Amino acid sequence: MNQFWELLDGRSYAGSVFTPESIVLSLILAFVLGQVLAWVYYFTHTGLSYSKTFVQALVMMSVVVAMIMGVIGHSIITAFGLMGALAIIRFRNVVKDTRDIVFIFCALIVGMASGTQNYSIAIIGTIFLSVLAIYQYLTSFGSHRSHNGFLRFSFPGHIDAGHPLLDILKKFCGGFTLIAAQDSPYGDPLIEHSYQGSSE
Numbered sequence: 086m087n088q089f090w091e092l093l094d095g096r097s098y099a100g101s102v103f104t105p106e107s108i109v110l111s112l113i114l115a116f117v118l119g120q121v122l123a124w125v126y127y128f129t130h131t132g133l134s135y136s137k138t139f140v141q142a143l144v145m146m147s148v149v150v151a152m153i154m155g156v157i158g159h160s161i162i163t164a165f166g167l168m169g170a171l172a173i174i175r176f177r178n179v180v181k182d183t184r185d186i187v188f189i190f191c192a193l194i195v196g197m198a199s200g201t202q203n204y205s206i207a208i209i210g211t212i213f214l215s216v217l218a219i220y221q222y223l224t225s226f227g228s229h230r231s232h233n234g235f236l237r238f239s240f241p242g243h244i245d246a247g248h249p250l251l252d253i254l255k256k257f258c259g260g261f262t263l264i265a266a267q268d269s270p271y272g273d274p275l276i277e278h279s280y281q282g283s284s285e
Contacts, residue, residue: 107202111151115199118211119147119192125215126188129222134181143188147196154200234258234282239275258282 123143180186191214198207220226236254243266244250254261261282268276 108155110204111155111199111202112148114204114207115147115151115196116144118195118199118207119144121211121215122147122188122192122195125218129218131222132182132184134185139185143192146189146192147199150193150196151200154197236261236280236282237277239277241274241276243276244278254280254282 123140126143127140180189191210195207195211198204198210240250244263259282261280264279264281266276266278
């Protein structure tokens, strides 16, 4: 038990020894903390762009980065080689929510801290961010409008100003905004309209 607490005391990366036991502990810790981040994200998510694969990626990202830090070890040459290899990969997914970027960075840092055996930083940082995210969710910190909604429907042709459908939206919404009007790629006359509305 004393050895476990010694591992959590935050030893420096330069003095770390990568033994099979420490590598396993790093990967397990990265997995557990990644799960905590994913559950907090799932519990506090309120936007319109929720993705199951993004939540799963948060967990996997923490473990993968921990593995990368173990591969790099103390070798600068390996680090530059890995950077070159990762530069080949093209990431084309667009992150629509700024809050998602924060969770991505947190998953990266948790993986780095776990992989470099800075376990106390990984644990304390994850707990602190989780408490902060839950606090903002429970208090609705930063929100101006209490109720928001999203409406998507298909309609033949575009909806111009003065259309009867706009009168219906005005009747049931305090305010609304057209997000997108997308034509069908198969020559269908129906056009998919997306509106975001609020009660105020």
